[in-house]
Amino acid sequence: MNKQIIFKKRPVGNVEADTFELQNNPIPELKEGEILIQNHYISLDPAMRGWMNDTKSYIPPVGINDVMRSGSIGKVVKANKHPIFKTGDCVTGWGGVQQYIVTNGENYYKVDDKLAPMPMYIGTLGMPGMTAYFGITQVGKIKEGDIVLVSGAAGAVGSVVGQIAKIKGCTVIGIAGGKEKCDYVVNELGFDAAIDYKSDDLHEALKEKCPKGIDVYFDNVGGEILDAALTKLRMHARIVICGAISQYNNKVKVKGPSNYLSLLVNRATMQGMVVMDYAKDYGTAAQEMGMWMAQGKLKSKEDIYNGIENFYETYQRLFTGNKKGKLVLKVIEE
Amino acid sequence: MNKQIIFKKRPVGNVEADTFELQNNPIPELKEGEILIQNHYISLDPAMRGWMNDTKSYIPPVGINDVMRSGSIGKVVKANKHPIFKTGDCVTGWGGVQQYIVTNGENYYKVDDKLAPMPMYIGTLGMPGMTAYFGITQVGKIKEGDIVLVSGAAGAVGSVVGQIAKIKGCTVIGIAGGKEKCDYVVNELGFDAAIDYKSDDLHEALKEKCPKGIDVYFDNVGGEILDAALTKLRMHARIVICGAISQYNNKVKVKGPSNYLSLLVNRATMQGMVVMDYAKDYGTAAQEMGMWMAQGKLKSKEDIYNGIENFYETYQRLFTGNKKGKLVLKVIEE
Missing domain, CATH: 3.40.50.720 (NAD(P)-binding Rossmann-like Domain)
Structure with a gap:
């Protein structure tokens, strides 16, 4: 089963709790060329507020009854003849506020979670x-x-x-x-x-x-x-x-x-x-920033909260300012 | 004698008639290296309104009791050993709203009034x-x-x-x-x-x-x-x-x-x-625009009013929109 935060209602002004609904839905079967990713961490960003509005912007708004959009990092737990990703790969992309996602892997990037902790890949290296x-x-x-x-x-x-x-x-x-x-x-x-x-x-x-x-x-x-x-x-x-x-x-x-x-x-x-717009140069930038981190010139700070059921409360911290550094929600259950 | 429009009072909001005063003052003697220019036409521009405010901008505000700033075109009527300009030269610069100006010629440019009518040099070619x-x-x-x-x-x-x-x-x-x-x-x-x-x-x-x-x-x-x-x-x-x-x-x-x-x-x-900021390239631009004019591709329209005593009424046309093309005031008396 897959715990998901569903976008239920377009907010006007402040985002209220009934904007979202926590649902527990079955995970669909993998088709050929698809992977199943278990999300470990979800990125919380001010841009999320804009994605909730039904206005022309740089990406379409989140649809009512869709999983709330977010950046994410996790691991491939199953692959059905996928040309790029295999089980065990650590991948980051637009996984949404949910515990699992089935995808063809488009717009996902493989990262090395031995070089840096996972949350950093949706923060300073994301x-x-x-x-x-x-x-x-x-x-x-x-x-x-x-x-x-x-x-x-x-x-x-x-x-x-x-x-x-x-x-x-x-x-x-x-x-x-x-x-x-x-x-x-x-x-x-x-x-x-x-x-x-x-x-x-x-x-x-x-x-x-x-x-x-x-x-x-x-x-x-x-x-x-x-x-x-x-x-x-x-x-x-x-x-x-x-x-x-x-x-x-x-x-x-x-x-x-x-x-x-x-x-x-x-x-x-x-x-x-x-x-x-700069996606083709992410790799070069990440390399340079990784080097600065290794040299101690660039510090990265993540503020990590726990549990997908706490999504709404954690999201609010973006706007109250009650956080330190990059706001991250851990959604994997141990 | 020199009829001048003197800036008397900083306006708040709309510019009222008592912002300016028409004065008739004697023309000072020329020192060595100076020229006397008789202004033929004065340029009226929306930017004038900004120059009346006592705020930091791209040029200092017009001082109280100074001649109102404006672009101008006219002819050198006297020169006292000037290295560049001589009597009869047609020159354009910041002559102000007055009939004559004594200057060392700084920021004045010589133009050819046989190639184009004078008002055009404070309009499309200015x-x-x-x-x-x-x-x-x-x-x-x-x-x-x-x-x-x-x-x-x-x-x-x-x-x-x-x-x-x-x-x-x-x-x-x-x-x-x-x-x-x-x-x-x-x-x-x-x-x-x-x-x-x-x-x-x-x-x-x-x-x-x-x-x-x-x-x-x-x-x-x-x-x-x-x-x-x-x-x-x-x-x-x-x-x-x-x-x-x-x-x-x-x-x-x-x-x-x-x-x-x-x-x-x-x-x-x-x-x-x-x-x-583009002053060094004015010449090149004027040449290209002159060529377009000669080819009939670029039209220039000046809306010319007459008499320095009508300055305030003419200035108002900038803001009422009651004008066609470049607003110009003829200040030379025939």
Whole structure:
């Protein structure tokens, strides 16, 4: 049997518990060319909120009564004449919030769980890490000496963005919620400074921590923070639009950045990104990031919760900020 | 004597008549290396509104009791041992809203008033034309087959943007206010279609006129039109932020584009521009545009009013839209 989180109802604003339903369904038989994967860990990401909306986006919305979409990592437990994967392979892909999945293996990648623990492959070596890597290098186009501001700085993407920028010789200021997270990004991740958006006056703090302005702003949050960052742009600055978690549960219109004319004054660029576009280069990026990890230059932190029945409660932590690093749910039962 | 429009008072919201004062002041003596220019025509541009605000921008604000800043074209009527300019030269630069200016000639360019009428050198062959040229080619990065949307389509910048895009093989849709302007851009300038923002439903009209979406949006207006355009972006679309005339007289905060997350979904870019950055290439651009004009591919239209004492009334036409093409004020008295 397969415990699954089924998407039952499109939420308006905050996601309520009745958005999902835990079901226990039989596992279908494998057809030729298919594999059965047992999911060990599920990735929880702010993007999930967007996938629940019935609007045109970079991927179709999750359908009502479908398994809730998520990244995942697990092991192949059965294979029916599959050309690539065999029993025992550790694979990562879009397994969804469930314990098992039958698939033809499309969009799955084999990884080596002896080199790194499984949750890291859905964190720093997975989508969030890839988002950070390509976002800050390809869209943010950082170069040595740049002043880089990143929001969601203690999160799965932001923490990696900031560390990569440090590796590349930038000055890095993080924005995070609460003293503990701010201390973490400065003391453990090596950021140059941090701003606590929950207690600091944002404009005053930016003036103090970024007195020369910023060359790159990596935005995971949108809203007031994006608007404040716009006031600090240097000439030819780049804003990477990666997400807007502050706006995802809105019942009203998204808050547009009032200060966008700073783009004109400063000949600056605001550019959106979606990590899937860089899929062909994931391997190269993972290799480089693995090397940085081995050298102790890049730290990875996963916050792992347990039990598929706790999915909803764990998901909420994305929006309350009550987590440290990459949020992961263990769904395999031992 | 020199009739001058003096900037007396920073406006809040709409510019009232007491913002300016007409004065008649003596012309100072020329020092060595200086020239006296008699301004023939003054350029009226939406950017003037921004120069009146005491905020950090791409150039300092106009000072209280200074001559109002403007582009201008005129003739050198006296020269005191000037290394470059001599009496009779036709020159264009930042002469301000006045009949004469004494200057060392910095940032003035000599032009040939036998090749084109003087007003054209502050229109299509001047700042607005250069803004259009570099904005649509360098920032908009148009290529053959692109679908280009431009607001302020009958204006000094927008009309040239659209025509250049047509020359480069794009499909061009203009947005303008009123049937007359819409007819003008389609029938006289050769745009493929036009949307009348004053009477059409913007979203419906965009759906009808841009059924495949847009690759480039050249924005002169901001506000609701920018927000609507964002909903039509194709993958890797570019938005050129050239101006935001709908927001310049705001007493409240600028309306930020609510739909900016379309940049993320469509991996699109929004980039600001200021024409001065391309100054070193003005000559090349003017040559190419002059060639297009000679070939009948690029039309230039100036709307010329008369008399420096009518400056305020003429300036208002920028914001009421009661003008056709490039707004120019003749300040020389015959």
